[in-house]
Amino acid sequence: xxxxxxxxxxxxxxxxxxxxxxxxxxxxxxxxxxxxxxxxxxxxxxxxxxxxxxxxxxxxxxxxxxxxxxxxxxxxxxxxxxxxxxxxxxxxxxxxxxxxxxxxxxxxxxxxxxxxxxxxxxxxxxxxxxxxxxxxxxxxxxxxxxxxxxxxxxxxxxxxxxxxxxxxxxxxxxxxxxxxxxxxxxxxxxxxxxxxxxxxxxxxxxxxxxxxxxxxxxxxxxxxxxxxxxxxxxxxxxxxxxxxxxxxxxxxxxxxxxxxxxxxxxxxxxx
Amino acid sequence: xxxxxxxxxxxxxxxxxxxxxxxxxxxxxxxxxxxxxxxxxxxxxxxxxxxxxxxxxxxxxxxxxxxxxxxxxxxxxxxxxxxxxxxxxxxxxxxxxxxxxxxxxxxxxxxxxxxxxxxxxxxxxxxxxxxxxxxxxxxxxxxxxxxxxxxxxxxxxxxxxxxxxxxxxxxxxxxxxxxxxxxxxxxxxxxxxxxxxxxxxxxxxxxxxxxxxxxxxxxxxxxxxxxxxxxxxxxxxxxxxxxxxxxxxxxxxxxxxx
Ligand SMILES: Nc1ncnc2c1ncn2[C@@H]1O[C@H](COP(=O)(O)OP(=O)(O)OP(=O)(O)O)[C@@H](O)[C@H]1O
Ligand SMILES: [Mg+2]
Numbered sequence: 121x122x123x124x125x126x127x128x129x130x131x132x133x134x135x136x137x138x139x140x141x142x143x144x145x146x147x148x149x150x151x152x153x154x155x156x157x158x159x160x161x162x163x164x165x166x167x168x169x170x171x172x173x174x175x176x177x178x179x180x181x182x183x184x185x186x187x188x189x190x191x192x193x194x195x196x197x198x199x200x201x202x203x204x205x206x207x208x209x210x211x212x213x214x215x216x217x218x219x220x221x222x223x224x225x226x227x228x229x230x231x232x233x234x235x236x237x238x239x240x241x242x243x244x245x246x247x248x249x250x251x252x253x254x255x256x257x258x259x260x261x262x263x264x265x266x267x268x269x270x271x272x273x274x275x276x277x278x279x280x281x282x283x284x285x286x287x288x289x290x291x292x293x294x295x296x297x298x299x300x301x302x303x304x305x306x307x308x309x310x311x312x313x314x315x316x317x318x319x320x321x322x323x324x325x326x327x328x329x330x331x332x333x334x335x336x337x338x339x340x341x342x343x344x345x346x347x348x349x350x351x352x353x354x355x356x357x358x359x360x361x362x363x364x365x366x367x368x369x370x371x372x373x374x375x376x377x378x379x380x381x382x383x384x385x386x387x388x389x390x391x
Numbered sequence: 392x393x394x395x396x397x398x399x400x401x402x403x404x405x406x407x408x409x410x411x412x413x414x415x416x417x418x419x420x421x422x423x424x425x426x427x428x429x430x431x432x433x434x435x436x437x438x439x440x441x442x443x444x445x446x447x448x449x450x451x452x453x454x455x456x457x458x459x460x461x462x463x464x465x466x467x468x469x470x471x472x473x474x475x476x477x478x479x480x481x482x483x484x485x486x487x488x489x490x491x492x493x494x495x496x497x498x499x500x501x502x503x504x505x506x507x508x509x510x511x512x513x514x515x516x517x518x519x520x521x522x523x524x525x526x527x528x529x530x531x532x533x534x535x536x537x538x539x540x541x542x543x544x545x546x547x548x549x550x551x552x553x554x555x556x557x558x559x560x561x562x563x564x565x566x567x568x569x570x571x572x573x574x575x576x577x578x579x580x581x582x583x584x585x586x587x588x589x590x591x592x593x594x595x596x597x598x599x600x601x602x603x604x605x606x607x608x609x610x611x612x613x614x615x616x617x618x619x620x621x622x623x624x625x626x627x628x629x630x631x632x633x634x635x636x637x638x639x640x641x642x643x644x645x646x647x648x649x
Contacts, residue, residue, distance in 0.1 A: 244554075270553055273571045277552025321589075323550060323569060 122153075122230040125237050126255035128279075130271025132242030134263045135300035138336055138346065139358070140239035141169045143259070145345035146362035148203035152234040155194065157225075158208035159251035160241035161216055167207040170197065171343020181209040184221030190228055199348065204233070214247035226254050244274060253284050257294040259327060263301045264312040269321050272297075276322065296327035298361060303332040304377040315375055328361025330354055331374040423488065424477075425457045435476050442480050454482045455506055458490025458498075470501045541580060551576065551590065561597070572612055581605070587632075593620075600639045605649070609635035619644040 127140040137160070144156035157180060158166035167173040172195045178188035183206075190206075197203035206229075209216065229236045240251035252258060258279050262272040279293045280286055286293070299318060307314045319326060335352030339345065347362070349355040353374055360370045426434060442449045454477060456470075474484045486506040487498040495505045545559040547566045553573030557564065563580035574590035576582050579597040581604070588606035595602030595617035602616050609630050614621045614637050621637075621644055634649040 270573060273553040273573065276550075277555050277571075277574075280549060280552065281555070320587075321571070 122233045122236055123256045124226055124230060124254050125235060125257045125259060126240055126252045127237060127259050127261060128240040128248060128252050128275050129242065129261040129268070130244060130248070130275040131263070131268045134261050134268055135298075135330070135336075136242075136261045137165045137169050137239050138340065139259065139261050139298055139300060139330070140166065140237050141340075141345040142347045142355075142358040143362060143365075144170075144203060144205075144235070144237050145197075145200055145347040146359060147235045147237075148197070148200045149347065150362070150366065151202065153202045153204075153232070154235040154237065155204040155206055155229055155233045156237040156239060157206040157229075158239050159217070159247055160239065161208050161247060162210060162213050163241070164208050164210040166239050167195075167205060168343060169340045170205050170345060172197070172205050172207070173343070176207045179207050179209045180225065181212045181216045183225050184216065184218065190225070199344075214241070214245065214250075217247060217250040219250065219253065222250050223254060244271075244278060248275070249278070249282065252279055252293075253282070255279070255283060255293050256285075257296065259296045259298050260322070260324065261298050261300055262318060262322070264299060264303075264307060264314065264318060266313065269313065269318055272322060276324065295324040296365065297322055297324050298327050298330065300330040301332045302329045302374065304375060308377050315372075326372070327364055328357055329372055329375050330357045330361070421453050421455050421485070423455045423457050424482075424484075426461065428461055435480070438477075438482075439480055442482070450481050452482055453485040456484055456487045456503075457508075458487050458494050459508070461490070470498055470503065474501070474503070544580075545578075550586070553590070558596075570606075572610075578602070591615075592637075594637075595639075602638075604637040605635075607634050608632050609646070614644075614646070616644060621646065 125143070127136045127143070129136050140156050144154045147154040156166065156170070158164060159180075160166070161181060167176055175195050178193035180193065182188040183190055183193050193206060195205045195207065197205065226236060238251045238255065241247040252275070260272045260275060262268050276295060279295065283293050285291065297319070299315060302315075303312060306312045315326070315329060331353045333352055333354035335349050336346050336354050339349050339352075339355075346352060346355045347358045350359065357374050360373065363370050430437075456473065470487075477484055484503060486504045487495065488506050488508045490498070490505075498505060540561065542560070542562040544563040544565055545557075547557060547564070548568065550568040551557060551566055551570045551574040553571045556575040557566075557577065559578035559580065559582075561579045563583070564576055564578040565583045565585070566576065567585045569586035570576060570584055570588050570590045570592070572589040576584070576590065576592045577596050578594050579599060579602075580594065581602050582592045582594045584592070584604075584606035586606070587608035587610055588604075589610045589612065591613040592604045592606075592611055593613075593615040594604045598617050600617040604614055604616065609626065610632060611626065612623050614626075616637060616639050619639065627646060630646060630648045635646060636649055637644065637646050639645070
C-alpha cells in the first residue's frame, strides 16, 4: 500500500507546489509510481508547474462527486514514467472537499501508487485540513523567516491533534522539515533565520535545504519540475532531499554562501 | 462584586473538517449583583450613584444577579422589572446565580440562564519585580481564592505547538517537551516545562499564590502566577534562555535563574 504525503506550510507562497512537483518527479525518476494531487481548489497551480494545464479534462472534484472515474482524470506525465497528476478544479471552492470524498479517492490511489503527494493550499482552514487529514508523512515547507516558521509550528500542532492518525490514536504522522528559498548570503547578513534557528524552534528532522534559485521560476514558467534541471542548485537540493526521504545519508549542501574569487565574480557578471 | 472562575475553554470537536460553527467554552469576568435585602428599597438610586462614578466601566456591563441569601419573601422579586430598571442604568442582566428551583424556573422563563456560581474576586497587590519592572494585575478582579482540592498532575509528553491551549484544572502541569510561541499553558497549580518555554504560562490560575513556573529555557511570551504577570520584554536578559523559575514573594513576581 502506498504512502500518503502532505506538502504543507500554513503560510502561503513558501514553495509547497514547487516542492510537490519536485518530489513527485524525483520519486518517479527513481522508479516509484507516484501521483501528485492539487488540493488548492479554486486556484489550480500544480498543473501549470507540471506543464500539463492543456491536458486537463476532469479533475479531483469531479472524482469526488462521482462525475468521472479516476483514470479519466489522472494525467500521465510525458517526460517521466510512473508520474501522474491529479489536477484540481478552478471553478469550485474548498467546500467541495468532503472528508468521505477525499478518503475514497486517496484510498483508491494508494492501492495503485507507491506515493500519493497532496499539495496543500495555504492557511489552516478546510482545504489545508483535508490535505493533511489522511497523511502518513508530512513535509513541512518553511521559509527562513519568523512568520513562516510560526505558521509551520501551527500546522505541526494540527498534524498532532487533528489528523486521522491523531484522531484514531495511531502512530503519529511522520514529520520532515524542508527549508526552502534559503539564501545563505542573506542569512549571513542576519536578514533571515539560519538553519539552526529554525530547527531549534520547530524541533523536527531536517529533510533538506533548498536554496533560493532563479532556476525555480524559470522551470515553473516552462512547466518543468525543477528536479529535472539537474544543473541548478535547487534541482540538486531537491534530489538530495528525495534521497534522504528514501533513507540515504547525504550531507546538506547549499547552506553556506558561495565563496567566489575575483575572476569568478567577473566571469559570472559577464556570463 | 464577584466573578466567575476561569473555566476550561474547550473547542468543540470538529467532526468533519470545518463546520459552519464552533462552540467553545470561554471564561468571562462579570459583575455579580448581590442585593442587600434590608435596604432593597434604595437599590436603584444607590446603584445609579455607583454607575455615575465610573460610567465607562459600567456602560452596558453584563451583570449576574445573585439570588442566594435572599429570604423567601425577597425571592419573589419581579425579575423582569429588575432587568428593566438595571437596563435603564445601562447594566445588562445576562443571568442569575443561586436561588431556589422555583426562582430559577422563573428566571429561565424570563429569558435569563442560571449560571454556575462563581468564586468571588480578590484584588492582588500590584508590585514591581526584582528586576524593577512593574508586574501588573491581569485585570481587576480576575483572581479568585483557591477553593478546590488538588488533582493528580497532568503530564504532556509532546511539544505544545502554536495555537494550542492546555489547561490543567485543579492540578499541576508537566510538559516534557518544548512549548512554542503562540501556545498557552494554564494550570491551577505549578507548571513545569522540561524544554524551552516560548509561549505563555499561567500558573496558580485559581488564585494559588504558592504556585510556580519552572522551565529549562526561559523564552516565554508571558508569565503569570495568581493573576500577576510579566510579558517577555519585562524578562531579565540574564535569565533569557536559561533554566528559570517564577514565583510570588511578598506580593512580588520573581523570576530567578535556577
Ligand atoms: N527555491 C526557490 N527559489 C526561488 N523561488 C522559489 C523557490 N521556491 C519557490 N519559489 C517561487 O515562490 C513562488 C511560490 O512558490 P509555490 O507556488 O511553490 O508556493 P506555494 O507554497 O505552493 O504557494 P501557495 O501557498 O500560493 O500555494 C513561486 O513564484 C515560485 O517560483
Ligand atoms: Mg501552491
